[in-house]
Amino acid sequence: MSAPISPQLLSHQNTSIIAGDGGGKRIRCTSEYQPRFDSLKQAAGRNHYWALLAIKELNALTTGMLGKNNVYVRPGEREVATGNSKYYVFLPGLKATVVRWANDQFCITKLDLDPSYYKVLSQGEEGTRMGIYRVSKEKLGSTWGIDYAADNKILPRRGRMVSIADASYSTAFDAAQETMPRTVKLMGVGESRVTQSGTDIHFTPGRSKLGGLLRYNPLSVSRARGSAFLLADAMEAAQDVDGVIWSADHGGSVVLTQAMQILIERRGSLKKYTVYFHRPRTSPASALELAHKLDMRLNQRFADTGLSMRGALSQFSIAGKRINNENDPYDKNYHAEAWLNGGLKVAAPAGFLAAMIGGQAGLVVGGIATAIGGAGVVHALGKSAKESFGHYFKR
Known part of the structure; x- marks a missing residue:
């Protein structure tokens, strides 16, 4: 140095x-x-x-x-x-x-x-450049092919899916092999569609993953800012393409969230876009607030945080704002169902579920109802609990 x-x-x-x-x-x-x-x-x-x-x-x-x-x-x-x-x-x-x-x-x-x-x-080594790549898969093949988009633009097709990869891969080829199978499965796109029309991936070169417990605020990770700047350009250039899905995988949550922040600073609006986060290594709540500001389309399920307690709590912290946003399909019924089906799995499933079955369900339901607020919450929680765990009570 x-x-x-x-x-x-x-x-x-x-x-x-x-x-x-x-x-x-x-x-x-x-x-x-x-x-x-x-x-x-x-x-x-x-x-x-x-x-x-x-x-x-x-x-x-x-x-x-x-x-x-x-x-x-x-x-x-x-x-x-x-x-x-x-x-x-x-x-x-x-x-x-x-x-x-x-x-x-x-x-x-x-x-x-x-x-x-x-x-x-x-040297101009292939597959190491930051930015957008076309990803394709041969029929019945097991390898994903890549092709660098020199203009840094996604293919302008309705419903185009774009995966934002983590920064721990040596090449875009490696990122595609690891990321695309998960993205295709989780987004329910289907390999037949991908084989026919392909998809895109945003690649960030790097030696280690982005985000993590010590860097959970996505806007504080400085080494992703250049990549986020490039992704924001790609998102802005495709703003007239309807139904584009931007799906962040693991540490790709840092790049996508920072790109969304850049677009807000540019006073942008992305009404035709949908975003999704798979096992984000940073706060999904931060990204969701930005999505609201950008008028983006949202599904009820915004992020899959897996068994991450911090991720579950992050989503829970923003639930009230989602429920109160008339353009967000997330409602009290879905919140109750998601918390019971997802939250219980995160919070030590065996002991927690045993406590519910052992007569503590009222305390749990009351606590959740207080956190959410409003009429009909207890009914929603009770209905969801019965549908999700009723078989335990029949034993």
Whole structure:
């Protein structure tokens, strides 16, 4: 890792102008990171979409930092020696550290590239580029084929399914083999349909999974922001395609949730889209609130959190808002059924169910009814409990 650049060295003599020479705020780059910037320009010249996007966004800094949804500032953080404001610009495959000088020019003092970026810049290795891939499956075959979408756009077909993979796969090919069978099964699409029309996958290169117990807030995971920026572009470009399903798998929940946040900052509305989260490694409640703000279509079942207690509680925490949202199909009856069928399995099924059968059902039902509120809840819970666990009482 390179040592920090001394403020005394940040002069016009050891920096060069990379944007704004013809108007707007001048953007400079230190001589240490100029070769990396030049590599970006070369990749953009070869029409690599994310390199083109990176150059475009870095040039856009000539209008300043305000209103940029990929620019993050840590409150109160400045350069120790100079007191200059410090910004972090997240783009696909890279993070730029930018300092604002007293003369209102900006200087890139650090340009961190993801290891996978070097492969693209130098060799163009297939399957390692971040972004959208077409996924297909040969009839009766067991292998999923991939084809990089150079324009980062999904295939504009009604009801198109797009899987957002976790970042723990070396290539998009590996991500497709692991992710697509689960996505197809869970979304009930059917392999025959996929074999006929295919699907898409958004790939994020990385060495480890995104999110987790210590990073449960999806908006705090900084290493996914470049990928989320790219996914937001793909989602925005397809906003006129009806019925697109965006399904996040495991840590893909980070990328999808952050992309939704970016689209809100762009004042977008995605009324024709549906989102779904399979075993999310981050809070589904955060994503659901964003889905409401974007006017997205929702199914009653928004996320499958498996046996995760934290995931179940996250969904439970947002149940009231779902019930009160007239455009959300989630209602008290479904909430009661989902909690009994899903919540009990999460909360130590044997002991918890035994407690219910042993005469504590009234306490459980009362607690849930209080949490949900409103008339008819106890009836709904009682009906669901009878249908779900009635066979236990007949023994």
